[in-house]
Amino acid sequence: MKPSFYDLNYSDLEMVINQNSLNISAASVLFNWHYKKKETAQCVDKIAQRSMDFFKNTFDFSLPEIDRVHESKNDRTVKFLFKLKDHHKIETVLIPFHNKYSICLSSQVGCAMNCSFCFTGKQGLKRNLIPSEIVGQFIIAWRWLAVNRPGEERILNIVFMGQGEPLHNFDAVKKACEIFLSKHGTSIGVQKITISTAGYIPGLKRWSEEIPGVNLALSLHSPIEEKRNELIPINKKYPLNDVLTAIDQIPLNKKQFITYEYILIKDFNDAADDAKKLGTLLAGKKAYINLIPFNSFPGSHYQSPDLDKIDRFKEVLDTFKIPTLIRAAKGDDVLAACGQLNSKNQTALSIN
Ligand code: SAH
Numbered sequence: 001m002k003p004s005f006y007d008l009n010y011s012d013l014e015m016v017i018n019q020n021s022l023n024i025s026a027a028s029v030l031f032n033w034h035y036k037k038k039e040t041a042q043c044v045d046k047i048a049q050r051s052m053d054f055f056k057n058t059f060d061f062s063l064p065e066i067d068r069v070h071e072s073k074n075d076r077t078v079k080f081l082f083k084l085k086d087h088h089k090i091e092t093v094l095i096p097f098h099n100k101y102s103i104c105l106s107s108q109v110g111c112a113m114n115c116s117f118c119f120t121g122k123q124g125l126k127r128n129l130i131p132s133e134i135v136g137q138f139i140i141a142w143r144w145l146a147v148n149r150p151g152e153e154r155i156l157n158i159v160f161m162g163q164g165e166p167l168h169n170f171d172a173v174k175k176a177c178e179i180f181l182s183k184h185g186t187s188i189g190v191q192k193i194t195i196s197t198a199g200y201i202p203g204l205k206r207w208s209e210e211i212p213g214v215n216l217a218l219s220l221h222s223p224i225e226e227k228r229n230e231l232i233p234i235n236k237k238y239p240l241n242d243v244l245t246a247i248d249q250i251p252l253n254k255k256q257f258i259t260y261e262y263i264l265i266k267d268f269n270d271a272a273d274d275a276k277k278l279g280t281l282l283a284g285k286k287a288y289i290n291l292i293p294f295n296s297f298p299g300s301h302y303q304s305p306d307l308d309k310i311d312r313f314k315e316v317l318d319t320f321k322i323p324t325l326i327r328a329a330k331g332d333d334v335l336a337a338c339g340q341l342n343s344k345n346q347t348a349l350s351i352n
Helices: 010-019 025-036 049-058 131-148 166-181 201-210 225-231 240-248 272-282 307-318
Strands: 065-071 078-083 089-097 100-104 108-110 125-128 155-160 193-197 215-219 258-264 287-293 324-326
Touching: 010 025, 025 049, 025 131, 065 131, 078 131, 089 131, 100 131, 108 166, 125 166, 131 155, 131 166, 155 166, 166 193, 166 201, 193 258, 201 240, 215 240, 258 272, 258 307, 272 287, 272 307, 287 307, 307 324
Parallel strands: 100 155, 155 193, 193 215, 215 258, 258 287, 287 324
Antiparallel strands: 065 078, 078 089, 089 100, 108 125
16 A cells, blocks of 8 residues: 555655655645645646656555534534544544634544543544544545635644544654644644643653644643542553643743643532642643533533532632633534544434
């Protein structure tokens, strides 16, 4: 099987061109064609016939196929189910804001973290995605918008908050980020990419050197050890204090903050005392807190707290002067909200 063109970052592409004594100008032409214009056909922009033939014969230009599309009726969220070459399936979500979108990408088929509140974890880990399968989600979602919502094909933010633990597939996620960042292609600003992690320390240790400037979100969910152990089993291997120390070592630029995500689960971690402990833990850090009321999914035993409890939790955090946002669920009617992605359980999601 041919390697995918979409697995190459810009310097890989230049290397291939040099090794095969082709004209180096082909690199920017090809990146422009496939990533900026996002064309479906073979490149017809100015490039020597010899280079054209070489790329056509050497690389695979196919991308993940759309298996199903779920469009939310409540908001303009779109959830894609993609079919990969080996028939595994993954999900990607377009989250709307003012006729623009953030895209929530998957990094693995399933996930090994087995967090107790997350639907994806119930699938287990099937395999890592390769870079072309990560950037492919972006390109195909963009093309879908161009056809189905013309004029709205503006995906301005990328968040690695879909299926999988991105830091557990660091090399592929890193390469996908390099491709997104390339000035010759999609040219997405580094401050527009966020990687969310359950606290996988080996990946955090590589952050500063290898993906500097990319935004970091930590799924914190409880400042209390026993509770976090229950929610996020890898907390036993990589305890929260060590995770926070590793994060503190990542240099931030002036305007950069770390986002701490906190799922609010009824009668489990939603008390004023939990909020106080969370505030104490994060006080003084360059932190944003995202409160995410738990989104339920088939078979889960947790519940979302009442609204006044959520407001009360935020009020306590406000006393610590930490900017806190209550994140509204988008796309929950099509199970596209956080933690509702499970490409094995599609029958539960059949709405169209
Ligand atoms: N593995 C990474 C990225 C995937 S989860 C991580 O753990 O951060 C992306 C976000 O969705 C995380 O903050 C996660 O904790 C949250 N999430 C997972 N299940 C959820 C659920 N049922 N309700 C609300 N948020 C959930």
